[in-house]
């Protein structure tokens with residue numbers, strides 16, 4: 001379990017992200033930020049506030065509203081020696097970057113037989129329940145996770161956010177980095193100065209012996225709350241955050257499922273053909289003979305995200321729904 | 337507005353500034369592309385080449401005129417019809433044939449093929465099989481040069497079919513705003529595949545860049561001298577921080593859209609083809625001018641043709657003998 005040393009300060013997730021960017025930009029003059037309202041405005045979520053004051057508008061570049069265009073420009077800058085961080089305001093808008101990410105960035109290294117590299121980060125958001133309706137609430141990280149050549153990172157704590165973003169910026173591949181916009185104000189201990197959280201290493205956020213809850217991004221908090229609900233009724237849940245969807249730390253997930261014999265995968269992307277399906281199949285294949293129940297998936301409800309709060313709240317997993325599903329799974333008697 | 341910023345071809349002194357050897361070398365380059373492409377067609381017709389190719393025959397003066405105005409460390413991005421750009425930027429015939437045949441000695445270790453050849457050592461950031469798909473990459477390379485304080489420029493080659501792609505306009509807008517050293521070279525060969533461009537393109541071509549304040553000029557793409565002078569002028573502007581420029585080069589592909597496009601009567605007449613072939617062949621034009629200027633004799637040009645043919649034959653031989661990649665390479669270079 002990677003926990004920061006006790007002396008660390010508390011930062012919000014937004015502050016942790018900003019600190020990672022500032023440290024990397026100080027360390028490496030090739031790193032720059034490009035996107036809409038990233039400079040003085042610091043993005044609508046104020047995640048980047050203050051960076052332009054230190055690094056100037058030539059390294060914190062405000063663009064026109066041209067997601068495909070500036071993502072493409074970042075690809076070109078990356079293959080010619082820079083390390084851009086592209087900011088896409090809402091994760092829903094990654095649809096507009098698809099050709100540049102999928103057909104260009106993801107394939108250039110392979111298509112060139114290894115001669116060209118695309119060290120860039122696409123930094124964006126995910127997550128519903130902000131009452132923003134169908135075009136500002138989706139969690140589309142599965143789209144990039146599907147593509148060989150891309151890496152996909154979803155931090156769930158301020159500590160992880162800082163360490164993972166630094167690793168993403170130093171990675172020589174295109175990396176998509178998704179933050180749940182509902183987590184920007186979440187506080188947590190973050191060490192001062194440089195540290196890395198490597199890509200491809202899952203983190204056990206809570207140990208338990210009865211059921212494995214694999215959860216990503218803000219669903220980690222949901223799973224941890226579910227675990228608190230389960231503990232009094234005698235079910236100890238293990239909560240694992242893969243932290244990166246590619247590379248995926250299959251061993252840790254499988255080992256936990258083998259130990260507990262039951263698993264639920266919780267992710268805020270659409271359930272069908274999604275991240276939960278992939279991880280459930282990894283566990284099913286890897287831990288089949290140790291499982292006491294089928295692996296359960298809990299994703300976003302397969303509907304466009306509705307506006308009305310009473311409807312929107314039905315679309316995402318909650319501590320109660322996860323705890324209920326866990327309880328039901330634990331009642332399943334082993335067939336053997 | 338733009339027309340005045342790119343001077344017209346100077347019939348007087350301008351020509352004299354260019355050494356005769358340079359024109360003769362351009363002749364060699366034109367011939368090399370022509371011979372290479374004829375050989376590619378032959379490979380297709382004799383079923384020796386996997387897949388397909390889009391031949392550049394007829395359009396050679398555009399690539400040669402532009403690339404002769406560039407330095408080795410300047411960048412280009414290319415298209416599905418990219419062999420000419422690649423050769424004009426200095427690529428080796430051997431490694432190009434090897435790539436077309438899917439051999440490990442190819443520029444992309446056989447993983448790219450005809451539509452993806454990249455040659456990093458000569459600034460060729462790659463051909464691109466997405467129409468207009470490299471517009472962002474070219475502008476990004478230009479931004480990168482600007483940020484690094486290098487005086488490199490980037491050329492974005494594209495067919496007039498790419499005028500239908502929004503990315504191009506997003507990127508031209510940013511290139512103009514930020515004075516990026518990027519030169520847009522539109523190869524107007526009249527057809528988007530099998531459709532005359534007048535059916536797909538409202539307004540004029542040059543009005544598009546001019547709307548962004550990018551100087552633009554329409555030139556005879558069959559006259560390597562016109563292309564060279566216009567390109568040299570654009571390069572000079574870009575290198576000295578005066579921003580992007582746009583050249584519409586009027587040209588024609590003598591062959592089909594791709595090697596198997598043999599019966600073309602349904603979209604263009606044989607008469608039209610013959611007119612271009614007999615009256616507007618860029619190689620004949622330069623040859624007769626060189627002889628007229630007494631800078632070359634018919635014999636010396638024949639000698640060049642023979643030398644080039646030897647290079648092509650040797651290059652092909654090399655590629656035919658070269659081994660295919662090892663099966664283990666299929667998983668290599670997905671990630672850097």
Ligand SMILES: Cc1ncc(C[n+]2csc(CCOP(=O)(O)OP(=O)(O)O)c2C)c(N)n1
Nearest residue numbers: 417465466467495496497498525527528529
């Ligand atoms: C985005 C995209 N749409 C369609 C195609 C299929 N396609 C390949 S070449 C081509 C025509 C391109 O015409 P133009 O840009 O004028 O180039 P030319 O082939 O004439 O050199 C089309 C439609 C493609 N490769 N990419």
